[in-house]
Amino acid sequence: MKPKLTIFGEPMLYTEGLSKLLTQSSLFNTVDLCNSYETLEENLQGKPPEFLMISSNMLMLTDLLKNVEKITAQNKTIKIIVIGNSYDIMDIRKLFNKGIKSYLDKDSRYDEFLKSVQALLSNEIYICDYAKEKMINFLNTDEKKQKLHIQDPLTKREMEILKLICDGLSSKDICEKLFISINTVETHRKRILLKLNVKNSVGVVKYAIANHIID
Structure with missing residues (x-):
């Protein structure tokens, strides 16, 4: 009916x-x-x-x-x-x-x-x-804001280490390149993961690519 x-x-x-x-x-x-x-x-x-x-x-x-x-x-x-x-x-x-x-x-x-x-x-x-179009634009804008927003910005040293992580260097390689202890490198790594809200180096690389820190 x-x-x-x-x-x-x-x-x-x-x-x-x-x-x-x-x-x-x-x-x-x-x-x-x-x-x-x-x-x-x-x-x-x-x-x-x-x-x-x-x-x-x-x-x-x-x-x-x-x-x-x-x-x-x-x-x-x-x-x-x-x-x-x-x-x-x-x-x-x-x-x-x-x-x-x-x-x-x-x-x-x-x-x-x-x-x-x-x-x-x-x-x-x-x-x-x-x-729907408004919704897609809203989500895209919100996603960009989330990608670019860090509550606690990376320091100059952390940004330097982030780029080396993206280059595939290990903590040992980084400490030798920057002439700092491996414990210092590991401390910086942990802070970078925490600030970017990612779990591992893969997350760091994805963040760097999304925000054009690396190509």
């Missing part, structure tokens, strides 16, 4: 047009429109829809988060699609934590909405391409 869809959004010109389009697509059994939270609450009573689409222009983000949590607590099987307003990655993550199953952005195309519906019908989640 085809699922029911409720659209909570405005303006009515937009929602009515979308409703007619979706009815013609034969994806849903019925498509109901709600343009106030009171009518939405009435719609969710009794036999709630399987799908609920919420437009971000209906609620402030804080209210949206609260109401998504409330709706999903009362209706465990409901699948919520949020049409966001260029939300950042952390806010999108909060929405999923509260219980939404799909995030589309205001500029998402109709074909993405259809992909979203198909994903939800298969009990999967869906994130639009726009949000």
Whole structure:
């Protein structure tokens, strides 16, 4: 049996047009429109829809988060699609934590909405391409920051030893090259591992390559 869809959004010109389009697509059994939270609450009573689409222009983000949590607590099987307003990655993550199953952005195309519906019908989640791109950029930026960030910077001597480790020199080779005791070399090694948060020389080399200390 085809699922029911409720659209909570405005303006009515937009929602009515979308409703007619979706009815013609034969994806849903019925498509109901709600343009106030009171009518939405009435719609969710009794036999709630399987799908609920919420437009971000209906609620402030804080209210949206609260109401998504409330709706999903009362209706465990409901699948919520949020049409966001260029939300950042952390806010999108909060929405999923509260219980939404799909995030589309205001500029998402109709074909993405259809992909979203198909994903939800298969009990999967869906994130639009726009949000995915933002997520990838966020992760890449965060990864770069982690690579470059050291709470306790390496000293000039530790940097010198790091480069020699990357050249494949043993502690004995390093102590002979720098004219220092092997115990001093081992102490520097331990500090380098600790500062870079790596476990061995392989980790040291990976760090050096990632941060262009060596080619």
